[in-house]
Amino acid sequence: MLRKGKTGDIMALSSRLGTPIAYAALSEIQLNPSAFFTRFGREPASQTNQYLYLYALGRVADKSYREAALQLDFDIKQDNQRATRLLNDETRRYAYRILGVQRMNHNTDDGFNVEAVDWFRNSLDDDFNFEEAEDYVMAAIRFSRWNDVVEAISKMDGETQKSNQWQYWLARAYEQSSDAGKRGLAKRMYQNIAKSNDYYGLLAKDKVGQRFDASRLGGNNLPTVSAADRARVMQNPHFARAFALYNSDASRGYANREWNWAVKQARDNRDDSLIIAAARQAYDMGWLDRAIYAIDNTDSVNSLALSHPMPHQSAVVRYSQSAGIDPAWAYGIMRQESRFVTSARSNVGASGLMQIMPGTAKYIARHLGESYSASRANSGDTNIRYGTWYMGDILGKLNYQPVLATAGYNAGPNNAKRWQPVYGSLAADQYVESIAFPETRNYVKHVMENATVYSSLLGRSQPISQRMGTVPAAF
Incomplete structure (x- = not known):
């Protein structure tokens, strides 16, 4: 106070x-x-x-x-x-x-x-x-002050320390120790974190020589749902209301809230079969964002075909290649920006699958030699073409460094530059963890996680550490 x-x-x-x-x-x-x-x-x-x-x-x-x-x-x-x-x-x-x-x-x-x-x-x-401990650990991570990283994490409450995030950074700190015992402990911690496929789990996999393999989680194959489970979805009052609202003229927000409640009830009842059946039905009718939500909000269900769908695949791959960027990265951005809702519109005016601001769309159209049209810029195909071109544009302006470009896509290229080290290079995971805007920090983590998963789904698997690389000094 x-x-x-x-x-x-x-x-x-x-x-x-x-x-x-x-x-x-x-x-x-x-x-x-x-x-x-x-x-x-x-x-x-x-x-x-x-x-x-x-x-x-x-x-x-x-x-x-x-x-x-x-x-x-x-x-x-x-x-x-x-x-x-x-x-x-x-x-x-x-x-x-x-x-x-x-x-x-x-x-x-x-x-x-x-x-x-x-x-x-x-x-x-x-x-x-927690605010003070998090500030301390972020500063210590930024400057590779590993003893301070250990001190800062020790100031968090016990449950917080157990999260993959802080276990990963504790292992990173122990890994730098001259004590062989602590280095051995770091390896065991990485192996435990690597059981997860989230951002930190993927980083930990690289540390212990494991490889993320989408085929082990179903790959592009949709889960098979029994007729009985399909019937149970529509017999469930919560899912039935969600689908009824989706098919009506009501605001999509009402359908989404009913869906989220239905998923919570099924999760609380540990009814994974019901969640999978509902998510498959949502996927089949093009309600991809709720299929993603359902799978992301379960502890034990893994179906990459539902959690990481690839709509508009030919357009995404074609326009990504034309822009000189990785299609997996484009999908990583798109999943994070809109969850594949074509009509998505943010409270600041960003629109479409790639959530492009009107001013940015005008900039892109001008550089492509096209007249600007708001309706065309927001349409699926043009929005993908504009978004992938802009990703390539930012990538070129930011040292062809995908972590910097991802931060720039969310917070603007100038902020991404301000967060670069003044002297020398910085490991990308340290750069990401010390991004000053919490929204951008979490955004970059999710996009890098998404892109790693999509690279495996697209048959071009690239480990997350290799994808993220090293962040050079600003100049």
């Missing part, structure tokens, strides 16, 4: 803690934090003043983390020369925490800097919330 400047909450909680902070004191600091720092050394080192120091530092950091860092460095140097320190250990640690969190909020504008890792390291104690 002190860091965020939540005045009312600070007053209420400080009172309950037995160290009430008056509104007047907070208001005075809000107006002029510098004046507080000037007199801080002349006042008693009370618990209330410790709180007020952090509040003042937080207000300075809101405007400039750099100015706040200079202030803290000055105060600590002065404090170290005194017989009795004014800043206790807890205050010092949390002051550094304020700097670390603020620094991570400015990565896109100011670039990444290892000082964030150092500030978090100086703030180490047992009281990290």
Whole structure:
């Protein structure tokens, strides 16, 4: 609360803690934090003043983390020369925490800097919330500070640490150790994560020399559904309502919500056969996004033909080859952007299978020597042609690096460039994990996972690590 400047909450909680902070004191600091720092050394080192120091530092950091860092460095140097320190250990640690969190909020504008890792390291104690631990680990991953990666993950709650994401990064950290025992542990952790086929599972497979094989999960073969299970789908009130709404003039949103509820009920009842039968029926009628949703929201069902369909295959392959890009990557983008809903439209105006913004469509049409037409740009065939051309265009502008180009497709090429390392190259998984926008960070992971699966389905299998490669320095 002190860091965020939540005045009312600070007053209420400080009172309950037995160290009430008056509104007047907070208001005075809000107006002029510098004046507080000037007199801080002349006042008693009370618990209330410790709180007020952090509040003042937080207000300075809101405007400039750099100015706040200079202030803290000055105060600590002065404090170290005194017989009795004014800043206790807890205050010092949390002051550094304020700097670390603020620094991570400015990565896109100011670039990444290892000082964030150092500030978090100086703030180490047992009281990290998830936001703070995640900021710490992202900074440590970015700069290959593997001991700090271990420290940061240890500050997360036990269940969070068990996720594939953090098990993978813990293994990455142990892999760098000079201790043979830890390197052996890393290998065992990779083998466990590799049982999954998500983004981290695919990365882990590469680490232990395994290969993702779509044929083991059915490949392009649709699952066989019995007549009894097909009948059960329409006897189920939730799925029956979903299909009725889909076939009516009602908003697609109503049908989607009913479908999602039907999938949840079937999943809770562990009725995988019902889910597969419903997903197959949705697939057969072209309701691909709900077929994908059904398979993605089960723990034990694997059917790549349903979860990773390949509509418009001839167009996707033809236009991808014309644009000089991998068709598997094009499918990876398309699946993430629209789930193959031709009429998809985002709240910012992106449209079609490839979710192209009107301004981008005009740019593409101009470079292709065509007149712009909104209806044509949003149509299936033209939208695929425009989207694959734009992917090739971004790829060429971003070092022919697919991870950079994927980030650029979502957040714009300029942001993707800003996130590149200043000096030297960076492993692509480290680049992705430290992308400053959470939406883009997750988007790139999903697209790379999708593309790896599609490459196997298309008979052009490429391991995810090879696909992602290395991110070069910006220039």
